[in-house]
Amino acid sequence: MSEETNGDIQITEVSEENKIKADEARDAANILFRAKKFEAATEKYTEAINLNPNVAAYYANRSFAYFKTEAYGYAVADAEKAVKIDPKYIKGYYRRAAANMALCKFKDARRDFRIVVKKAPGDKDAKDKLAECEKIIRKIEFEKAIEVDSPDKKLAKTLNVDSIVVEPSYDGPRIEDGKITKEFIEKAMEYFKNRKRIHRKYAYQIIIAVQKIMSETPSLVEITIPQDCKLTVCGDIHGQFYDLLNIFKINDLPSEKNMYLFNGDFVDRGSFSIEVILTLFAYKWLYPNSFYLTRGNHETDDMNKVYGFEGEVKAKFEESMFRYFSETFSSLPPAHLINQKILVVHGGLFSRDDVTLDDIRKIDRFDKKQLESDSLLRELLWSDPQLLPGRSPSKRGVGIQFGPDITENFLKRNNLDLLIRSHEVKENGYVIEHNGKCITVFSAPNYCDSMGNKGALINITPDLQLSYKTFEAVPHPDVRPMAYAAHFGGLF
Structure with missing residues (x-):
């Protein structure tokens, strides 16, 4: 393999044989994921990424598998890699938003839900989640404004x-x-x-x-x-x-x-x-x-x-x-x-x-x-x-x-x-x-x-x-x- 840089993204040269093997590993991971064997699915998605690190979907899929095992920090990191590889990849932003929501990082989640809604204006699910996220942010800000800290x-x-x-x-x-x-x-x-x-x-x-x-x-x-x-x-x-x-x-x-x-x-x-x-x-x-x-x-x-x-x-x-x-x-x-x-x-x-x-x-x-x-x-x-x-x-x-x-x-x-x-x-x-x-x-x-x-x-x-x-x-x-x-x- 050889690497070249496109902006801040490293593009790795991958043989056709490894691309095929990577897709096979992804397919196996998808089967494990559907069987709710999330840790095993994570390992297979990792295998796919090692064989072909240029595919945004592999990172987004592994992000979701991490999410299912509550490894939300890892889920955010993988979603970020997905959108760096392909800034137009909507699922990457959605995965990052979901993981940030799980971490109660509501403003970070709102940013990504806004991107999803802008790129896919017909996505009702994303609109609903953006609205709910904004509602939570407003409520937290209101509660902080009226918060009473005195134990008395x-x-x-x-x-x-x-x-x-x-x-x-x-x-x-x-x-x-x-x-x-x-x-x-x-x-x-x-x-x-x-x-x-x-x-x-x-x-x-x-x-x-x-x-x-x-x-x-x-x-x-x-x-x-x-x-x-x-x-x-x-x-x-x-x-x-x-x-x-x-x-x-x-x-x-x-x-x-x-x-x-x-x-x-x-x-x-x-x-x-x-x-x-x-x-x-x-x-x-x-x-x-x-x-x-x-x-x-x-x-x-x-x-x-x-x-x-x-x-x-x-x-x-x-x-x-x-x-x-x-x-x-x-x-x-x-x-x-x-x-x-x-x-x-x-x-x-x-x-x-x-x-x-x-x-x-x-x-x-x-x-x-x-x-x-x-x-x-x-x-x-x-x-x-x-x-x-x-x-x-x-x-x-x-x-x-x-x-x-x-x-x-x-x-x-x-x-x-x-x-x-x-x-x-x-x-x-x-x-x-x-x-x-x-x-x-x-x-x-x-x-x-x-x-x-x-x-x-x-x-x-x-x-x-x-x-x-x-x-x-x-x-x-x-x-x-x-x-x-x-x-x-x-x-x-």
Whole structure:
């Protein structure tokens, strides 16, 4: 092969034989993609690109495969290569817009949707997505203009829940005298299961009670497992309420002795997020010292605007309720420490070597600016492990990727034995990496009704023995994932 430069694009001379082989690799990748084997498809698209790096469509196709595995940073990079090779290639701009939307880079996405609409004025789908993108940008700018940062002016302190009237026609479970009970939660779960909503008064009571508990909670929560108890760590649930019910079926309902830690990403994508979060919040209110919730990267405003939770709150209750959820999400701690030896976070580790548990304790999680920079909080929510030593830029475009040496050194520095995290789909529901020092657990089986993965949970005894349960997805009502994500549902 030889290369020549056309502007800032390198054109590689490719033999006819390699062009044919490249097309064959692309065709094989397309078959794998349609079979939802996205990682294998990525490898085949890479093979096509290595054989013939001059074809914009190869990069756009691999961009889409990366997108499906939530490697949005890689998806943006490939889409950019596609439009550099062929500035007239509309799909490249669309792929870049979609990946930037996934990263909540709304202005970058708007730029590309505008290009698509200009080049293809008859594309209604692109017009709808551009309109929705512009709507989100306007809303964010408005919310920033009226944002109240003073903790003394939190919404939860201004709502008079007692003034909300429960209509005589309401036949659902009730919270009496402002106290949550086991019976209320079990009745509420059955109510949710039958596609009914609890009264908004009780939803607000649950949200506000949990916000009060969490606002008094440190950023690093220390958990001690009593001798006659067990602690179950669950990963992402993502609005899959019927799978949450199955977890409680196979692993028993929460109690003071059957402790739970749900490790973030309770909402978004799945279209039963309200049912999930109200159930989890209710249990947190009932068992504040044996039921724990970690903040995930989807317990943030930007993600909720794109991936469906904000729309679901508006559809099932009212738009103003989302702001109460938002405040409560900001109060969730980003890390838990089990028996002084196991650190549990949603995403992963850090871009620096000197981070200590005290640094995590000092995180000001209530400061929204912490999520706009490469802060410890952002890295806790977003980072992922990698097989190779050292650190790499994140495949997601946010946070970092960290190798086994980074995990080993962090654990040694802080006198820890193990890191448990979630954040990534795993075929068997969990995976043990980094010489047994880093475990990923993911509890949303058949994620988004499309990935075919199992879910998993981890049972931990007082002497820190770990055992795993895996489970398949259970049936749910015929509501597609991202049903409340406005015009962006089709992107994901």
